[in-house]
Amino acid sequence: MDVQIDGKSIVQDGVAEIPILNTDDGQFGVVKTRKLIYGIGANVNGELFVHEANNVNIDYRQQYRAITPYTMDYAVKAAMCDGKGAAWTAEEQAAARERMGAWTTIADITLDEDVNIIDTVSVQGYRKYSVVVLLSQHITIDCYIQPRLICGNSMSAAAYENAKNMTFLFFDIEEFGYIGDKNSASLFGCESYKNEIGAISPNIFKYSTLKVNYNSAGKFPFLTGIGVVAQGASIPSGSRIIIRGHN
CATH class of the missing domain: 2.60.120 (Jelly Rolls)
Known part of the structure; x- marks a missing residue:
């Protein structure tokens, strides 16, 4: 019997070779990732990994990458202190001070x-x-x-x-x-x-x-x-x- 992905047969000599994962190279697998701009990637073995944001990504608000424990402290400080994000309202500031015991x-x-x-x-x-x-x-x-x-x-x-x-x-x-x-x-x-x-x-x-x-x-x-x-x-x-x- 035939097995198809995206309308294309993946059966060769009676054996279905199912690709585990592919990126934006025109080939589809069971799972497809987009470019690392979106924070998810795959290694040469087809294994998924999270591509975290680095300090430059955080500084310039670049790409859709994950904030991980490695960059969490830097990201929180940037969000609160660098003035590039949305300004906190007076009510939000008061609530934050109350929770922190400021x-x-x-x-x-x-x-x-x-x-x-x-x-x-x-x-x-x-x-x-x-x-x-x-x-x-x-x-x-x-x-x-x-x-x-x-x-x-x-x-x-x-x-x-x-x-x-x-x-x-x-x-x-x-x-x-x-x-x-x-x-x-x-x-x-x-x-x-x-x-x-x-x-x-x-x-x-x-x-x-x-x-x-x-x-x-x-x-x-x-x-x-x-x-x-x-x-x-x-x-x-x-x-x-x-x-x-x-x-």
């Missing part, structure tokens, strides 16, 4: 005058916070700067850093848990860094814990406010204080 700027304050204290900023709704202090000029005497934490109706200052000859201070604050009983409290951890003038990276790292009392048993006293206080000297005008929250 940092959100709560306050960005530039001082109009020298101050010793920054009034507390409302920070309800997060469990991690950062306080960044960017000094507009160096302080030549000992000046101890620390965050002020508001927890319910109580206030306490977290770990301090000496800002003498510094340009950058960073405090990373995390609320660990709630201690209940007659006097409730929250336990916080605080990492701090500081950066000398001309230094490339922070040269000091410090970690401490802090318990803030909250005299209302049975309630979870999430952090409700953060401020900044300086002792020994004022924070100079032009300095910036940035407070951020993390989901």
Whole structure:
């Protein structure tokens, strides 16, 4: 009996020689692939393989090739950062930040005058916070700067850093848990860094814990406010204080 593919007999001397696969050479097999522009190819043994996109294909959005684990990180970064794809809507950006647990700027304050204290900023709704202090000029005497934490109706200052000859201070604050009983409290951890003038990276790292009392048993006293206080000297005008929250 005769066996045909695309109307052509493939029987020779009573034997059907069925071609496994062919490319765009005018011959048909059981499976046919198109050129590698579409991401599927065949080797000399007729075996299919995936032809993945390389970095150039991704950069210039060339061809219909597969994004594989080898190129996934590069492709994701390109889609988010190179500006060639469709712009994300505000709703899409907000959803992405929520899923990633991204940092959100709560306050960005530039001082109009020298101050010793920054009034507390409302920070309800997060469990991690950062306080960044960017000094507009160096302080030549000992000046101890620390965050002020508001927890319910109580206030306490977290770990301090000496800002003498510094340009950058960073405090990373995390609320660990709630201690209940007659006097409730929250336990916080605080990492701090500081950066000398001309230094490339922070040269000091410090970690401490802090318990803030909250005299209302049975309630979870999430952090409700953060401020900044300086002792020994004022924070100079032009300095910036940035407070951020993390989901």
